[in-house]
Amino acid sequence: MYITALDFGSSHIKGVIADLKKDGSLVVLKTIKKESAGIKRGEIVYPEETVKSLFEVLSEARHFDKRCLKTLVCGLSGTKSKFGLSHASVSIPRPDMEIIPEDVERVIHESMAINLPAGWQILHSLPREYVIDDMQIDDADVVGLSGKKLEANVIIISIFSSIRKNFDKVLQLVFGKKSDFSGSIIFSPLACDRAVLSKQQRELGVVLIDVGFGTTSIVVYQDGKMLLAKVLPVGAGNISNDIAIGLKCSVDAAERIKVASGCAFARDVAAKDKFNLSEFDEEHDVTISRKYVAEIIEVRAREIFGLVQAELKVLGKAGKLPAGAVVTGGGAKMPGILNVAREELKLPAQVGLPNTDEFEKNNPRLDDELSDPQMAVACGLLLQQADMLIKRHAGITPLGGGKGGGWLERGSIIAKLIRTFITLD
Ligand SMILES: Nc1ncnc2c1ncn2[C@@H]1O[C@H](COP(=O)(O)OP(=O)(O)OP(=O)(O)O)[C@@H](O)[C@H]1O
Ligand SMILES: [Mg+2]
Known part of the structure; x- marks a missing residue:
């Protein structure tokens, strides 16, 4: 059975298509990443715009194999x-x-x-x-x-x-009222948790931080219990805006500068390291210090982790999570981000990648595509949907292994999630 997982991010819709085999194995067939529209701070605010970008994703999926569109699992986020x-x-x-x-x-x-x-x-x-x-x-x-x-x-x-209404509107505009697919809607931070965190990290105490474009989502665990799941209204997109203001260039150029030569920890950048702005925005012929750009990025990165720390303080967990901070989402790709996380949170920090051990892949290229913090939510959605389906079709032989404890542990997680299953049609 084919499953397509869709993460509706503020900057990109990320998709993973997989085949859930009768023996319970999950074979990933394809990933898709397309720019999104109409999504602000994780929430669909202009459904008609989002439909256009979703169409692009779905036509690529349909072109790959029509069966992909039968079972969808979608991530829903938003600060509200x-x-x-x-x-x-x-x-x-x-x-x-x-x-x-x-x-x-x-x-x-x-x-x-x-x-x-x-x-x-x-x-x-x-x-x-x-x-x-x-x-x-x-x-x-x-x-x-x-x-x-x-x-x-x-x-x-x-x-x-309204978050749910706009979400349903997008699906209705794409599939019509009488759609013949089934699937689920899952709160994105829970999906991210499923793909990235291990049972041991949840037991010890951990904060998962998904730094996206318009939001930063956090999930906090201790003693295996979830203490908080929250979406904060700042993300790596704010960094690009700050660079655009600081360098007086376009936001598009600022985004390219951030990805090509950004660093969130200014102390790591040599003072003599410079580039010409015309490489990114041909209208401006001016030499820019990379350290200056890093200083701009660092201010915003510290603000983001400062907000996370404020949440941990409210929980009484600031500085008290032995498994530390696990940083994921596209923002985790920024060099120096872990040093900022360590200093602001006073915790160990590491990048969180989706646990690809739980997938089989039909193409070695997919390993690289999935080992990407930006794919964490999409991978988690896929795993949760598989968890649910396996539970429903009890009798499928469980597989062992995997960071999260394998299929047997999935059973206990889905025992929870199955109650949240929402049919889309
Ligand atoms: N190599 C990189 N270096 C720095 N930043 C990067 C890199 N790659 C992606 N990003 C940033 O990651 C952000 C997008 O991440 P992601 O796809 O996780 O966000 P999203 O899911 O679309 O947004 P949200 O979760 O807030 O709705 C963008 O701001 C982008 O600039
Ligand atoms: Mg996201």
Whole structure:
């Protein structure tokens, strides 16, 4: 079965097409990356614009193989999203007191009975831990256990309804109301987490930082529990704007300068290192110090990690996450970014790549294309969709291995995600 994962980023739509085989293996066939339009700070604000760029992606996919469009999994992001916790309790009414899947459904359903501000809706409800008769059961499947009372602490991810409406509008404009595909919508930071973090990092305590174009998304874990998933309204696109202002050049030229010769840690750049602006913007014949550009970048990079640090302080986790910071997204490709992260967060830092061990590839080139921090969300969407489908079609032989613990562990993650499955048609 073909699956196409689509990450609707503020600068690029990233796609990964894979074949989920009957034995549970996931064979990646193709990646796609196209400039996006109509997406600001991770949120679709002009659906008609986004449709145009989505069409380009889908026509490339369709050209590759029509079956790609049957099952889509899409990432949804935006700063108008909230992470919350809810608690609910149900009694087990049967004499044998054995917990059945319907009891789990009931307790999660109860946990969703919360007061949201007007115009907000729940996107995901993910059980974080269960309590059976006052005994805590961490992140386990409680079906089959016994007790009189089942309680659940549940993570609620809610979004402002307009985000979802515009998303649905794009899909409707592309596929029409009576589309015959199925798929899911997943909060992008959760997908990024799935692709990049290991079980050990989540246990030790870690902050995942996806520095995108218009946003920086963070996910914080300790003791295997998610403490926060949040989208902040600044990203690497702001750096290009700063360079454009600093050098008085176009934003396009500034973007090229940033990628070709940017560095986020000015101390790493020699004072004599210079370039001519005409290499990037022919209207300007002026010599520019690379160190000066790095100083501009560093100010914004420090602001981004400063915002992350403020979130960690609120959680009481600043400087207290032994697995440190894992930086991903296109912004992670900027030289020097890890030094800034280390200084601002006072934590170890590393670049987070999608865990490609979980994929088979039909072409060695795909290894390079997938080992790219910009592909983290798309890879995570694919893995989560595969997790869900495998769970649904129980009986598929699980595979071992993988940074995230392989398919057996997927089972426990999808046990959570399956409840969030939203059919698009
Ligand atoms: N080699 C590079 N060096 C520096 N920056 C880079 C590099 N490659 C990409 N970027 C930056 O990464 C950003 C795009 O990253 P990404 O594709 O993760 O964002 P997005 O998903 O489109 O945005 P968002 O997640 O905010 O909606 C751009 O600002 C781009 O300039
Ligand atoms: Mg992104």
